Amino acid sequence: MNFLLSAFAFIFDPTNWLGDAGIGARLLAHLGITVVSILIALVLAVPLGLLIGHTGRGRSAVIALTGAARALPTFGVLILFVLIGINFGAGLSLTPVIAVLAVLAVPPLLAGAYSGVEAVDRETVDSARAMGMTEWQILTRVELPLALPLLVGGLRSATLQVIATATIAAYVAQGGLGRYLIEGIQLRDYTRAVVGAILVAALALLVDGILAVVQKLVVPRGVSRGATRTTSSTGMTARRPTRSPDATRTPVTEG
Amino acid sequence: MFSRTKTRARVGALALGLGAVVVLAGCTAGDPLAAGSGSSTAGAITIGNQAFPESELLAQIYGQVLAAKGYDVTYEKGIGSRETFIAALKDGSIDLIPDYSGNALVYADPKAMATSPADVEAALPAALESLGLAVTAAAPGEDSDALVVTSEYAATNHLTSIGDLTPLASNITLGANTEFEPRWRAGLNNTYGFGNWAFKAIDDYGGPGTLADLLAGNIQVADIYTTTPSIAANKLVVLNDDKNLFAAQNIIPLLNKDVLTDDLAKLLDSVSAKITTDVLLDLNGKLAGADHPTAADVAKAWLTAQGLI
Numbered sequence: 049m050n051f052l053l054s055a056f057a058f059i060f061d062p063t064n065w066l067g068d069a070g071i072g073a074r075l076l077a078h079l080g081i082t083v084v085s086i087l088i089a090l091v092l093a094v095p096l097g098l099l100i101g102h103t104g105r106g107r108s109a110v111i112a113l114t115g116a117a118r119a120l121p122t123f124g125v126l127i128l129f130v131l132i133g134i135n136f137g138a139g140l141s142l143t144p145v146i147a148v149l150a151v152l153a154v155p156p157l158l159a160g161a162y163s164g165v166e167a168v169d170r171e172t173v174d175s176a177r178a179m180g181m182t183e184w185q186i187l188t189r190v191e192l193p194l195a196l197p198l199l200v201g202g203l204r205s206a207t208l209q210v211i212a213t214a215t216i217a218a219y220v221a222q223g224g225l226g227r228y229l230i231e232g233i234q235l236r237d238y239t240r241a242v243v244g245a246i247l248v249a250a251l252a253l254l255v256d257g258i259l260a261v262v263q264k265l266v267v268p269r270g271v272s273r274g275a276t277r278t279t280s281s282t283g284m285t286a287r288r289p290t291r292s293p294d295a296t297r298t299p300v301t302e303g
Numbered sequence: 304m305f306s307r308t309k310t311r312a313r314v315g316a317l318a319l320g321l322g323a324v325v326v327l328a329g330c331t332a333g334d335p336l337a338a339g340s341g342s343s344t345a346g347a348i349t350i351g352n353q354a355f356p357e358s359e360l361l362a363q364i365y366g367q368v369l370a371a372k373g374y375d376v377t378y379e380k381g382i383g384s385r386e387t388f389i390a391a392l393k394d395g396s397i398d399l400i401p402d403y404s405g406n407a408l409v410y411a412d413p414k415a416m417a418t419s420p421a422d423v424e425a426a427l428p429a430a431l432e433s434l435g436l437a438v439t440a441a442a443p444g445e446d447s448d449a450l451v452v453t454s455e456y457a458a459t460n461h462l463t464s465i466g467d468l469t470p471l472a473s474n475i476t477l478g479a480n481t482e483f484e485p486r487w488r489a490g491l492n493n494t495y496g497f498g499n500w501a502f503k504a505i506d507d508y509g510g511p512g513t514l515a516d517l518l519a520g521n522i523q524v525a526d527i528y529t530t531t532p533s534i535a536a537n538k539l540v541v542l543n544d545d546k547n548l549f550a551a552q553n554i555i556p557l558l559n560k561d562v563l564t565d566d567l568a569k570l571l572d573s574v575s576a577k578i579t580t581d582v583l584l585d586l587n588g589k590l591a592g593a594d595h596p597t598a599a600d601v602a603k604a605w606l607t608a609q610g611l612i
Contacts, residue, residue, distance in 0.1 A: 068501065069502075130512075134511065134512070134515040137515075137518065137519055138515075138519055139515045139516035139517075139518065139519025139520070139521040139522075140505060140512050140515065140516045140519075140521060141519075141521065218504075219506075220512070221478070221503055221504060221505040221506070221512065221516070227504070230481060230504065230506065231481050231504075233383065233387075234383060234384045234386070234387075234480065234481035234482055234506060235384065235386055235481065235482055235485065236384070236386035236387055236390065237386075
């Protein structure tokens with residue numbers, strides 16, 4: 049018997065998509081957990097990241113903090129949160145799962161936000177200031193649009209990590225595609241475990257592909273590699289400030 | 304020169320990649336959890352246990368007696384579901400594991416109808432034969448699957464037996480280990496007329512997570528085994544299984560039949576005879592005590608008091 053073949057047979061059997069424990073319901077649960085966790089992380093990380101990028105203050109502290117946060121073992125933190133939940137009489141709920149995934153998503157989002165703003169050409173910001181824009185206007189009309197590609201890059205890596213890691217929800221009696229992994233092990237039905245692995249990987253790749261397109265689309269018109277260089281008419285093309293990295297790169301994240 | 308090194312590196316990477324694919328493809332056909340065959344020579348015995356405290360305690364009880372009689376005993380702790388440990392018994396990675404008669408019978412023969420302790424024990428050896436497994440005499444002590452509710456929920460809905468749940472079934476969520484659902488959903492529906500009930504998989508064998516979820520009201524019914532101290536400690540109500548869906552679950556030593564000798568059977572029987580339900584309740588209570596004793600210590604104290612070691 050070949051687990052890969054039987055797993056694909058399982059996935060392409062429409063009857064396995066229906067019902068409370070079907071692929072459809074678990075896929076939706078998985079996406080739901082991912083979306084809520086990412087939204088919470090966005091609310092926490094983006095304003096802070098923009099502030100740091102704009103003011104340049106607290107940068108080293110946040111780098112140290114996010115670096116440390118990336119070293120947190122997600123599974124260990126999950127069990128800790130679950131035990132806290134049990135102590136407060138909440139039983140086994142989805143809250144610890146969402147909390148731990150949001151913690152996981154904060155560092156890449158924060159890095160994307162502040163490095164995005166930091167990467168904005170200082171000349172551009174100074175011009176905006178010289179034109180009489182308020183700091184708020186500079187942030188929202190100049191820095192944020194220019195930072196979007198990097199910010200979405202952070203969103204991409206955060207989402208990828210959360211989709212992959214949301215499988216652990218099943219370990220603490222919650223839904224999602226991780227159920228297939230747990231069932232596969234408990235029932236000694238490895239086809240199911242492979243089904244879970246394939247579906248999670250496929251979902252992660254699909255969502256990452258969509259976000260990659262979004263990342264391309266959010267590059268403001270007139271901003272592209274080269275374009276900034278050719279438009280600086282003074283002929284001092286080489287005199288760029290040191291901070292002008294490729295605007296579409298993705299912040300480096302581990303995981 | 305440069306490009307040649309690069310090409311060579313690419314060819315190397317490609318070969319590595321292909322090699323990995325071949326190796327991975329090979330993996331998918333085999334059993335990833337299969338272990339090498341363990342020692343099955345006379346005198347050496349590997350005792351497994353399931354991943355909950357009572358099973359480890361029983362493994363220690365049988366194991367320490369065998370060790371005292373000169374057997375070379377090793378333990379394999381915390382093996383998962385029956386699906387896993389039966390396979391381990393068959394391939395010789397373990398030789399013996401404490402199990403429960405009714406569930407072992409249903410696993411070996413899904414169509415088995417026996418429910419009383421005597422009927423289950425009588426039906427077991429023949430059913431296990433085909434799996435290459437054997438069993439010695441069952442202990443008088445029982446630890447059954449039991450559907451348990453909180454006393455408030457029982458009072459509000461006037462529940463004393465599983466049948467009383469039938470009208471509520473479409474509103475309940477039942478929490479139990481993953482393998483409970485494939486094993487019992489049809490039985491609950493056919494025997495008790497449960498309709499479309501929700502199932503929540505909590506893989507801790509009726510342990511702290513299941514209890515917390517029941518007390519928090521996330522689930523209304525839990526599968527908690529009858530000798531679990533948390534039932535009395537939290538005044539939970541065990542619903543009567545008046546239609547005998549859950550078969551008798553006496554403690555049995557389940558063995559690979561190749562390792563079973565007369566001497567071994569005699570030793571195991573002498574221990575099993577003393578394991579009553581009250582003993583299980585008492586020892587499980589000690590095991591769950593505030594001072595967190597090890598299963599080995601609890602087993603040793605009891606065996607010494609019984610004069611078995």
